[in-house]
Amino acid sequence: MSLHIIGLGLSDAKDITVRGLETVRKCTKVFLEAYTSILLCPKEELEEFYGVPVLLADRELVEQGSDEILDAAAAGEEVAFLVVGDPFGATTHTDMVLRARERNIPVHVIHNASIMNAIACCGLQLYSFGQTISIPFFTKTWQPDSFYPRIKSNRDAGLHTLALLDIKVKEQSEINLARGRKIYEPPRFMTVRQAAEQLLLIEERRDEGVCAPKSLAIGMSRVGASTQVIVAAPLEKFAEAECDEVFGGPLHSLVLVGPKLHPIEADFIRGFACEALGGLEALNEVIVVEE
Amino acid sequence: MSLHIIGLGLSDAKDITVRGLETVRKCTKVFLEAYTSILLCPKEELEEFYGVPVLLADRELVEQGSDEILDAAAAGEEVAFLVVGDPFGATTHTDMVLRARERNIPVHVIHNASIMNAIACCGLQLYSFGQTISIPFFTKTWQPDSFYPRIKSNRDAGLHTLALLDIKVKEQSEINLARGRKIYEPPRFMTVRQAAEQLLLIEERRDEGVCAPKSLAIGMSRVGASTQVIVAAPLEKFAEAECDEVFGGPLHSLVLVGPKLHPIEADFIRGFACEALGGLEALNEVIVVEE
Numbered sequence: 386m387s388l389h390i391i392g393l394g395l396s397d398a399k400d401i402t403v404r405g406l407e408t409v410r411k412c413t414k415v416f417l418e419a420y421t422s423i424l425l426c427p428k429e430e431l432e433e434f435y436g437v438p439v440l441l442a443d444r445e446l447v448e449q450g451s452d453e454i455l456d457a458a459a460a461g462e463e464v465a466f467l468v469v470g471d472p473f474g475a476t477t478h479t480d481m482v483l484r485a486r487e488r489n490i491p492v493h494v495i496h497n498a499s500i501m502n503a504i505a506c507c508g509l510q511l512y513s514f515g516q517t518i519s520i521p522f523f524t525k526t527w528q529p530d531s532f533y534p535r536i537k538s539n540r541d542a543g544l545h546t547l548a549l550l551d552i553k554v555k556e557q558s559e560i561n562l563a564r565g566r567k568i569y570e571p572p573r574f575m576t577v578r579q580a581a582e583q584l585l586l587i588e589e590r591r592d593e594g595v596c597a598p599k600s601l602a603i604g605m606s607r608v609g610a611s612t613q614v615i616v617a618a619p620l621e622k623f624a625e626a627e628c629d630e631v632f633g634g635p636l637h638s639l640v641l642v643g644p645k646l647h648p649i650e651a652d653f654i655r656g657f658a659c660e661a662l663g664g665l666e667a668l669n670e671v672i673v674v675e676e
Numbered sequence: 677m678s679l680h681i682i683g684l685g686l687s688d689a690k691d692i693t694v695r696g697l698e699t700v701r702k703c704t705k706v707f708l709e710a711y712t713s714i715l716l717c718p719k720e721e722l723e724e725f726y727g728v729p730v731l732l733a734d735r736e737l738v739e740q741g742s743d744e745i746l747d748a749a750a751a752g753e754e755v756a757f758l759v760v761g762d763p764f765g766a767t768t769h770t771d772m773v774l775r776a777r778e779r780n781i782p783v784h785v786i787h788n789a790s791i792m793n794a795i796a797c798c799g800l801q802l803y804s805f806g807q808t809i810s811i812p813f814f815t816k817t818w819q820p821d822s823f824y825p826r827i828k829s830n831r832d833a834g835l836h837t838l839a840l841l842d843i844k845v846k847e848q849s850e851i852n853l854a855r856g857r858k859i860y861e862p863p864r865f866m867t868v869r870q871a872a873e874q875l876l877l878i879e880e881r882r883d884e885g886v887c888a889p890k891s892l893a894i895g896m897s898r899v900g901a902s903t904q905v906i907v908a909a910p911l912e913k914f915a916e917a918e919c920d921e922v923f924g925g926p927l928h929s930l931v932l933v934g935p936k937l938h939p940i941e942a943d944f945i946r947g948f949a950c951e952a953l954g955g956l957e958a959l960n961e962v963i964v965v966e967e
Contacts, residue, residue: 394693399693400694400695402694402788403689403690403692403693403694406694407690471793472797473796473797474793479799479944482799482944483940494797496686496789496794496797497685497789498790499789501792502762502789502792502793505764511808512809512810514807516803516833516835517805518803519803542829544807549803609787650770653770653774656777
């Protein structure tokens with residue numbers, strides 16, 4: 386009996402590690418964590434590749450009822466809990482590990498890539514990143530901007546900021562929530578354009594030059610997939626309507642570049658200019674290379 | 677013709693992704709980057725598993741002569757460049773990618789886990805980490821402490837710090853260097869104990885309470901391997917001789933924990949107490965939980 390927490394990596398079924406695949410195939414129960422991130426391939430593709438049925442574990446199952454998962458392990462089964470990215474990526478499953486520990490269920494972790502390390506494919510050194518931030522979907526009345534001082538503090542230390550963009554899975558409308566109806570809205574994924582709009586809105590309000598229209602940013606979609614897109618441009622360009630077409634489907638991420646770049650980083654980033662978003666000309670205007 | 681830069685993950689041959697393995701097997705030339713990190717398994721194990729010969733690429737080959745690698749790709753071969761961890765982990769290979777770009781050689785990246793994201797298995801949220809630091813081997817006359825203000829700035833922002841510990845591969849003794857003899861010392865890997873000693877030395881000198889003897893730290897060795905060790909203790913305990921036996925062989929990493937922990941993080945970390953290094957009693961003395 387064991388709980389195997391297995392990272393699936395960034396994109397499709399074949400991004401699992403060889404050890405991860407061997408482990409899944411010997412498990413008798415396989416759950417897929419499906420509420421903090423999304424898989425870029427259909428669940429059926431995983432099932433076919435693994436040769437085992439995969440059960441979707443939503444937030445309710447994991448947070449309130451994860452005893453269903455642990456019960457199976459306690460009863461002697463080999464249980465796999467699959468997590469998009471790394472098991473301890475943006476969201477950790479420490480709570481489940483703690484409960485497994487209390488019940489003396491051995492936990493094995495199989496790591497994989499997550500956006501937290503793969504982001505370096507944009508050409509910026511990982512150790513030049515400060516604290517990672519999350520940007521939540523704003524509503525008319527709820528526009529939290531606690532990310533703003535964090536970007537500022539990173540910038541002040543000469544560091545870049547990775548912004549993770551909001552994902553809404555199994556969201557209830559206000560009416561359905563009020564009436565206690567378990568009817569869910571379709572999943573929503575924040576785009577680079579939406580993130581840029583919100584950042585510029587907060588910059589306008591707070592005006593500390595943290596994420597100004599002319600600050601250098603890197604938008605990315607589907608990092609690690611064959612359809613990956615990376616574009617560098619002034620932040621204001623990402624707020625334009627063209628942006629949605631450039632980046633396409635989910636998942637999107639955004640890097641707010643620190644005040645200065647190494648010459649090699651600058652060269653690398655020039656390769657990510659995009660005509661539809663101002664091209665090399667607009668990009669060069671906002672690249673600052675350290676002397 | 678393509679250059680495939682493939683992450684090997686953290687531990688042994690089976691940590692490569694399924695897509696990575698399929699790609700290596702169809703390559704006609706396979707290089708292994710062997711100077712910024714080390715593999716925890718022998719090269720022969722990789723060769724047997726991949727079914728292809730693996731050429732060691734040391735720093736000279738990659739930095740001065742990486743044309744040997746790019747020439748093969750330009751001549752129409754499928755070339756794999758294997759990197760321990762993620763291709764863009766602690767060290768990026770942006771320079772090689774830039775040169776490939778200049779020669780119109782398509783570059784494909786296959787991501788994997790690296791210490792930069794796997795570190796979260798110690799139970800601390802990745803987004804509570806600030807800038808990552810590197811601790812170099814001190815000599816009698818060279819004891820750079822630029823990491824000290826970085827840990828301080830992370831702490832001031834309430835953040836943890838991951839410390840990457842020095843690796844010396846293909847090092848020349850002063851005499852051999854002076855005489856131009858290409859005779860190399862055996863590889864050296866900084867241990868948690870050595871890192872703790874150096875940190876305490878700098879703390880004694882600068883005395884700003886950044887990495888004091890009683891500050892909470894987490895030592896880790898061989899993260900992601902089946903022999904992985906994680907121990908939480910006051911930093912001073914890691915400077916004791918017992919420490920080497922606790923952690924065993926390379927690679928070692930160290931986390932300097934921020935000023936306060938979530939209650940769940942604190943619970944998680946208590947599971948990493950180690951009798952030989954003060955046990956739960958010493959650990960509890962230095963855990964500060966936020967209210």
